[in-house]
Amino acid sequence: MQGSGLSSGHLFCFLSLMVFNLNDVCAEQIPRPPSNANEQLISDSRASVSLGELEVTEGGSAILPCDMSLPSLDDAIYLVVWFLEPNKKPIYTFDARGKPLSMGRRWSEVVSFGLRADFRFALHGQIPSKGHLIINGTTLSDEGIYRCRVDFKNSPARHFRVQLNVTVPPSEPKITDETGREVRSSKFGPLRERQWAVLQCHVTGGKPSPEVEWYSNGKRFASSTGLEMHNGLQLGLLNDQQIDYYPFLQQRTIVREIRIGPLNRSHQDARFTCKASNSVNNAPKTKTVALDIHLPPLKVDISRMETRFVAGEGSEIRCQTFGSRPAASISWCKDDVCLPDSSYKVFDDENGNVTTSLFRANFSKEDHGKPLTCRASNRLLQASAIEDSIRLDVQFAPMATLRLGPTFKADSIKEGDDVYFECAIQANPNVTRLVWKHEDRILVYNASAKIIMSNQSLVLRGLTRQRSGHYKCVGVNARGEGSSNLVLLTVRYTPVCRYPVTNIRGAERGEFLNLSCSVDALPRPLKYKWALNTTRGWKEISTGSSSSAGTIPLAILATSSNEEILRFRPELEADFGTLACWAYSDLGWQQDPCLFRFFPAGPPESLxxxxxxxxxxxxxxxxxxxxxxxxxxxxxxxxxxxxxxxxxxxxxxxxxxxxxxxxxxxxxxxxxxxxxxxxxxxxxxxxxxxxxxxxxxxxxxxxxxxxxxxxxxxxxxxxxxxxxxxxxxxxxxxxxxxxxxxxxxxxxxxxxxxxxxxxxxxxxxxxxxxxxINHQSAKSRPVHTNGELVSEKPTESFTAHEDHGTAGFYPRTARTSAAPYVGSKGNCLKLPPDYVATMSGAPESCV
Structure with a gap:
């Protein structure tokens, strides 16, 4: 048995060295405490007993002190015994009887400690000082009063008492909202402004009962309410009275609730920490959440570094907003029409607090003066949009629109009237010059020519048919020039001759001439009148009449829009003279007639x-x-x-x-x-x-x-x-x-x-x-570019270049002077009064 005990002792020593890393040498362990180790001196009045207190966390190591100092130098320690009161049986012994302390035997009660306990002491030479009973992996059952008894060789035994308190930490705090939904992330939200945030901290178990508190920014959040729950049942408000009944404490949950609000922008990312602690020796159990509040953007601003734009040229405009959580969405609108997302890009900073949008635009002249709006909003919040606008200043070449004065009717303007044009110009910058053009020819101010320009108006006074045509105005500014639309001015006028005077030579008696009375007129002529002035006086022309009736026999061959052709046959010498033609339109009779002058054939002109x-x-x-x-x-x-x-x-x-x-x-x-x-x-x-x-x-x-x-x-x-x-x-x-x-x-x-x-x-x-006359030499010869004429040159030249007659009749220059009956006043053919009296429909201006 003893051999078996020694073997067990050596095994226990080896295990103790492996588990507890002992520094001293293990003595042989006896299977039971010494016979004199049982409690027998506790009642001895001479015994020295002291009391200490020790706190250890469950699962930690408890180090229980024991005073092993010798009363005198000639004394020695025989035995150290540990008791867990009120039990009388030892739970651990150290036996050094008959051997050095370093060879003392250790024994541990298997049920209580097993291999968890160890005894250590320090030696100064061979003199011991303090010893310690080390209990590893403490449990709640290890809690109690431990007594160390030291037996000396000569002196009475010494007792030392230690109160061991085992602390059980509480559970990790669990944070929920007011509905009990656990907040698993570090963010609590999303929340909105002006609402209240409710946070609850749940802590279960702990011995002693833990203290649960909320902290914000390192300071205790005072406005909290405590609730007590057991097995999920609310027991009421938290009672600060300590309860030490551990089975009850294990099922006990402390709930600490706080209410934050009404929320505003200052609460964004505010951190709230729940702390649970039941021992000063242990760090408190904590959990922290930060408030996540959805916030609208605070401000949006369009960069005004570039205030002017040029039509057709690319431009970049920057818009920046901040204060929105989460990051703001930016959109662009022009004249209340939102632009596609592809026309701009959006960038967020690292914190998501600042959002920037870059708009690449190519404005046109139609965009000038339109509002450009940058709108920032939080898509998760209704009515959160804010905006900033600028009015576009787009520079472009002039855009001109020309129109006739509103008081005029384009189809009723006639010669002698006054008209004016209005040129409406859109330009940025303003025009520096305005040019007026008639059929692409530049007009200049000329009061004597009745061309007057004032501001953006062109006044034409006393119109003539030459003023007809297309008009336009051209505006010029720093960005170029712009032409207006073409406006057609049509001046209505009474008929006028295309060829006022036609001289016809070579006329023979009895031969027919085809005479064309060709006029320009607007509106077109409605009828024509003819008259012949001969050496015998004026004769009215009537188709098919005989010469005996005082008229010239001729017939109208054809009448077109602006021409009437007559067939004329001079029979007598008196039929040679001047033939006059008038045309009539809605505006009245032609003022100056078309004249045809007839001359008999004669010798040719000189070369x-x-x-x-x-x-x-x-x-x-x-x-x-x-x-x-x-x-x-x-x-x-x-x-x-x-x-x-x-x-x-x-x-x-x-x-x-x-x-x-x-x-x-x-x-x-x-x-x-x-x-x-x-x-x-x-x-x-x-x-x-x-x-x-x-x-x-x-x-x-x-x-x-x-x-x-x-x-x-x-x-x-x-x-x-x-x-x-x-x-x-x-x-x-x-x-x-x-x-x-x-x-x-x-x-x-x-x-x-x-x-x-x-x-x-x-x-x-x-x-x-x-x-x-001298003879000419070989090196020179006579040159006579214009041969000398015997007679004077004719005084009139013909104006017609076409054949107005049949064979033998040619339009040529007249050799005689102008007829005496052609007056100069108004260039009108003067008719004899007696002829005018018999002629119906004669022009009034020619009477």
Whole structure:
């Protein structure tokens, strides 16, 4: 048995070393306490007993002290015994009888401690000081009064008492809302402004009964209410009386409730901590939650760094808001129309407190003046939107709109009226210049021309038909220029002639002429009137009438919108004169009639621009320009006179062009060339051109230099011929006045004699000057660009360029002066009073 006990003792020592890490040497452990270890001295009055107190948390290690100091140096410790009162049997012993303390034997009561207990002490040499009973993994059953008895060799036993209190921590706090729903996260919410937040902290168990409190920002939150619950049943308000009955404490729950509110922005992220504590030696059990409040944005602001925008150019606008929880949503609206999300981007900062939106815009001119709004809102809160707006300042080129003055009707404006245009311009910046255009031609202020410009209006006074056309205004500013729409101004006017005067030559008796009375008019003409003024006076024209009735027989061939064609046939000499035509429209009669002047056929006009084109020793090329053919087909003749002999050398004729080649001439010869235009009525006045062949075989082409000597000769000859022709013309005029009735025959005879007389005069002049003409050298030749004319040039020129008659009638320049019956006042054809009295519908202005 003893051997078995020793073996058990060694095993216990080994286990003690493994579990409790003992530093001293284990003595052999006896299976039971020493026989004298039972309690027998407790009643001894001489025993020294002291009391201490020790607190340990359940599961921790309890270190129970024991005074092992020797009463005297010659004394020794035999035995240390531990009791758990009121039990009389030891629960742990240390036996050092008959051996050093380091070899003392340890024994532990298996039921109470087993391997959880150990005894340790400290030695100073061989003198012990304090010892400790160490109990690991304490439980609530280990709580009680422990007594240590130390037996000495010589001295009486010493007793030391220790009160061991085992503390049981409470459960972890559980935070719920007022409905009992547990708050598992670190955030409590979402909450809203102006509501109350209710938090409850639930703590179960704990010995002694724990204290449960709420703290905020490190300070105790005083406004709390305590409730007591047992097994889920509310027992009422918390009773501060301590209850030590542990089975009851295990099921006891303490609820501490706080109410926070009404909530505002300052409560956002406020932290509230529930603390449960029942021992100063242990850290309290805590749980913290932060309030999560949904808040609307505080402020929204559009960055105004860029205040002006340019139409068609990209721009960036920044909008920033803060104060919203969670982060705000930003939207953009233009003129109350919200823009798509793709047109802007939104950024949040790290804390989600500041939200920024970047709007990339490309504004147009139509956006100028419109409000641009940045709206921030918390989508989780109703009526939380706030906004900031700017009015867009978009710069663009002018936009112009032109219209006729509102008091005018576009279809009733006529000549003589005053009108004005209004140009409405939208521009940013304002226009610096306004330009008016008529058919793309710029108009300028001109009061004398009745063009007046004032502000954004154009006034045209005393309109004429030339003012008709398209008008527009052009505005100019720093961003460019803009043209308005085109406005058509149509000026209504009474009919006017397209060709006021038409001269017709070559008229023959009994032949028909188709005369076109062509007018411009708005509105179109409704009817026409014709009248003929002859040497016998005015005659009204009526279709189909005979000449014996005092009218001219003619017929209307066709009438179009702006033209009437008449078929006219002069039968008598008196039918040659002036024919007048008037058109009538809704605005009245035409003021100035269209005039047709008839002249009988006569000799052609003289040639012009005669010059030498080519000159050699034996040939000369001459060219002229033809003029009026006298109303008949004309041909051209050239007669060359030798200056030295005065004899004709040759005569050439051309049927088509006034151009001649003189060949087989003698070198160094001088000639006087006579050039004519010829028709059946006679010859034109000649153009005299002195020329010479070269002395050497050298060719000469145009343009040669003018020989001064030949020019003097030509001038002298022309002056002589002109004087003679003037004299002959005077004679012819006197003869015509006396023989008016036989005018045609006399005219033809006189024309022929005039041509011969003129030729004779030219020959006489050549004979007078032939001795004074020098021959031309090879390096120079005569140039006569304009041949000298015998007669004066006509005083009138024709204005029509089209054939107004049948064969034999040609519009040509009149050789006579203007008719005496054409007045100058108002350019109106003056009619005799007796004729006006018989003529119906005559224009009033022409009476």
């Amino acid at each position: 012009s621009n005669c010059s030498v084109l080519n000159q050699t020793a034996d040939s000369i090329q001459v060219s002229c320009s033809p003029n009026d053919d006298g109303g008949l087909k004309q041909t051209f003749q050239l007669q060359a006179m030798d200056v030295m002999t005065g004899q004709p050398q040759l005569t050439l004729q051309s049927d088509t062009v006034a151009e001649f080649w003189l060949t087989d001439l003698e070198p160094g010869s001088t000639f006087m060339l006579y050039l004519y235009a010829v028709n059946v009525k006679g010859l034109s006045q000649p153009v005299v051109l002195p020329v010479s062949t070269l002395k050497e075989a050298a060719k000469r082409t145009v343009p040669p230099s003018t020989d001064p000597f030949s020019g003097r000769v030509a001038g002298a000859v022309a002056m002589g011929v002109g004087a003679g022709f003037l004299l002959l013309t005077t004679v012819v005029v006197v003869a015509c006045l006396r023989c008016r009735r036989t005018r045609n025959d006399a005219t033809m005879a006189m024309t022929s004699s005039t041509g011969l007389a003129g030729q004779s005069q030219y020959h006489q002049q050549i004979q007078l000057h032939s001795n004074g």
